[in-house]
């Protein structure tokens with residue numbers, strides 16, 4: 001496929017590297033003086049990521065020329081609404097009506113960005129994580145106007161390039177950044193209260209709750225801990241810290257229904273008898289391997 005990547009900074013280079021390593025014809029567009037430097041950086045990153053780079057990598061300052069022949073355009077210019085609107089308007093003027101336009105915005109509302117395009121049904125978000133060539137997951141979000149076929153095509157493109165697209169609703173900040181910032185906000189609160197240093201907090205996270213996350217998400221972790229246990233902890237933390245730790249009604253409901261997690265056979269998630277039997281052993285093996293890999 002012919003792919004244009006707009007903005008060849010931290011993210012654009014990574015996205016271009018992913019696509020070049022997957023044999024696509026990639027053109028990066030940037031406002032920097034030395035565009036050759038961006039191309040070299042993309043090629044180096046693609047090589048480190050994928051070995052042989054069979055796709056071509058070009059660079060230009062000319063957005064119009066780059067997007068004119070592109071089947072997919074990835075936008076990765078800085079997170080400023082007026083700039084993104086200007087760049088997307090330039091894409092709209094020059095790209096073929098059938099081209100798919102994907103923004104890598106972290107937080108800007110997709111509906112506002114879609115307003116810059118004359119074919120908003122071809123627009124959606126592909127939110128990569130840094131470094132884009134290494135982190136597997138990519139959040140994919142459309143607006144109400146996005147054609148489902150466009151989403152399906154982008155998802156297939158990402159999969160074929162070795163990524164793991166995960167579709168999310170079109171909310172500000174999507175999902176991963178909301179989770180990441182919620183954790184960071186509480187980490188800052190702990191440091192500001194003086195209960196731990198920033199250095200020790202990083203160690204604590206890496207050696208406790210962080211060990212679990214590559215293997216199990218927050219709902220699986222909660223089910224393994226026991227939702228009655230979470231209910232009790234929320235109750236105490238709510239008294240100490242107020243509103244932000246109020247017992248979530250969903251947790252209360254599940255506890256009332258006897259869905260306490262793995263120990264009662266179901267919680268947030270459902271488990272087959274086989275899964276329940278194997279879960280603890282699988283968990284212990286995974287944690288051991290993850291700790292070995294991280295050391």
Ligand SMILES: NC(=O)c1ccc[n+]([C@@H]2O[C@H](COP(=O)([O-])OP(=O)(O)OC[C@H]3O[C@@H](n4cnc5c(N)ncnc54)[C@H](O)[C@@H]3O)[C@@H](O)[C@H]2O)c1
Nearest residue numbers: 007008009010011012030031076077078079104105106130
């Ligand atoms: N850095 C991250 O960890 C991260 C992660 C996910 C998403 N994002 C999002 O990705 C986008 C890009 O972020 P980044 O970290 O790569 O920024 P960056 O500053 O590293 O790169 C942006 C690039 O865009 C170029 N640029 C500026 N104006 C331009 C224009 N008019 N035309 C073409 N190129 C132009 C800049 O010269 C720069 O090289 C933002 O929307 C950001 O929120 C960033």
